[in-house]
Amino acid sequence: MKRSTLVNILFLAPCVFAFIMNIIIPFGFGLYYSMTDWNGVKTSANFVGMRNFAGLFSSPDFIYSFLITIFYTAINIVLVNAVSFALSLIVTSKFRFRNFLRAGFFIPYLIGGIVLGYIWQFILNNAIVAIGNSLSIGFLKSSLLGKPNTVIWIMSLVNTWQYSGYIMLIYVAAIQGIPASLMEAAEVDGAGYFSRTFKILVPMMANAFTISLFLTLTTSFKQFDMNFTLTNGGPATRFMDTPIKASQLLAMNIFNTATANRMAEAQAKAVVLFVALVLVALFQVAYNKKKEVEL
Numbered sequence: 267m268k269r270s271t272l273v274n275i276l277f278l279a280p281c282v283f284a285f286i287m288n289i290i291i292p293f294g295f296g297l298y299y300s301m302t303d304w305n306g307v308k309t310s311a312n313f314v315g316m317r318n319f320a321g322l323f324s325s326p327d328f329i330y331s332f333l334i335t336i337f338y339t340a341i342n343i344v345l346v347n348a349v350s351f352a353l354s355l356i357v358t359s360k361f362r363f364r365n366f367l368r369a370g371f372f373i374p375y376l377i378g379g380i381v382l383g384y385i386w387q388f389i390l391n392n393a394i395v396a397i398g399n400s401l402s403i404g405f406l407k408s409s410l411l412g413k414p415n416t417v418i419w420i421m422s423l424v425n426t427w428q429y430s431g432y433i434m435l436i437y438v439a440a441i442q443g444i445p446a447s448l449m450e451a452a453e454v455d456g457a458g459y460f461s462r463t464f465k466i467l468v469p470m471m472a473n474a475f476t477i478s479l480f481l482t483l484t485t486s487f488k489q490f491d492m493n494f495t496l497t498n499g500g501p502a503t504r505f506m507d508t509p510i511k512a513s514q515l516l517a518m519n520i521f522n523t524a525t526a527n528r529m530a531e532a533q534a535k536a537v538v539l540f541v542a543l544v545l546v547a548l549f550q551v552a553y554n555k556k557k558e559v560e561l
Contacts (some may be wrong), residue, residue, distance in 0.1 A: 286411075299533045306529035318534035326506040328535060331519035332542075334418060338515060339486040341422040342429075346482045347475070349430040354437035355463070368438070372431035379428075383495025386424045387411070411496065414503040414512035421496060421513060429485065433478045440474035441467065476554035483550055487543050490517035 300318055304311035322328045357368040377385070391409045398406025410416045444467065452462045468475075493499070499514035499522070514522070516539050522534035 278398050296533050297537065301528050301534075302520050303457045304530045305527045306524070307527060311530070314530075317348055318531050321531070321539070322534060322538060326508040327510050327514075328519060330505040330510050331514050331516045332538075335487060335489075335516040336512070338418050338422060338489070339483060341419065342425055343428045343479060344488040346429050346433055347424055347478055350433035350478065351437055353434040354429060354441055357434070358438055368434075371434055374428045374430075375432040377428065378536065379491030380495050382424070382428055383492045387496050390420065411513075414501055417497055417501065417513045424496065425486070425489070425492065431481070433482065436474050436478050436481075437471065440471040444470050466498055472554070472558040476551060476558065479554060480547060480551055484543060484547055487539070487546070488517055489515050490521065493518050494521075525527050 297313065300314055303313035303314050314418060353367075353371050357364045361367070366473065374382075390411050394406055395409055397403070398408075410420045449462055449466065452466055457465070492514050493513065497513040499511035499518055501512050502509055503512040504510065516535070520532050520535045520539065523535060
């Protein structure tokens, strides 16, 4: 028994060591630096307590980024999961080319966020604008990325195009785990397609919805690479009588603050992002788990 325990400890030790060195210790240093005046250049830092945190919620730039990130995340949760579920129904049907479509829908997820942003930036700023001018379509004559009212929606559509194929596979796995005889029995009893889908299929996929909603929420809240390459935070707009960047999500706001040599302030923003993400994710998982029990 003792030997078995020793073997388990030896196997776990490298993982525990890596976790402590790469997660726990940097997180502790991050908490400390968020309460200092460190700028990333000087070797020493003065402790300032909660001053960095107090200043965040009076900053129009940070408040706007926080609110627009919540809005962006909410759109993605709806769009990504709705499209992914629809795609999963298509590729698990008796459609002849379903395996080909399954691979095709997944391929966009393999494109890195940096490359994805530049590709769609070219499409939206050049190809679609050229089509709008040639066909005299008014709202397409200028880039949709240059309009504060549409840029977040366009970012969400691009994210949905990329991420839906990945979430689709989770739904596909859940659908394939449901006994086919159950669906066939419901069909024999006269249940229509939509009745079978929403009264049998959806309740039995509750675990998949919990996982997919969690992944979509956390990924959207931490979005950076596509935001950086697609819009770089632009275009400009005004919030609380202050000029700001209309599509600067919270992760990019933190990055821009850090690159301006305001490292302590950036770290304080990162702590706020971490706390908000943990609280929202825990609430979402707890709520969905409760629904699973009810279903």
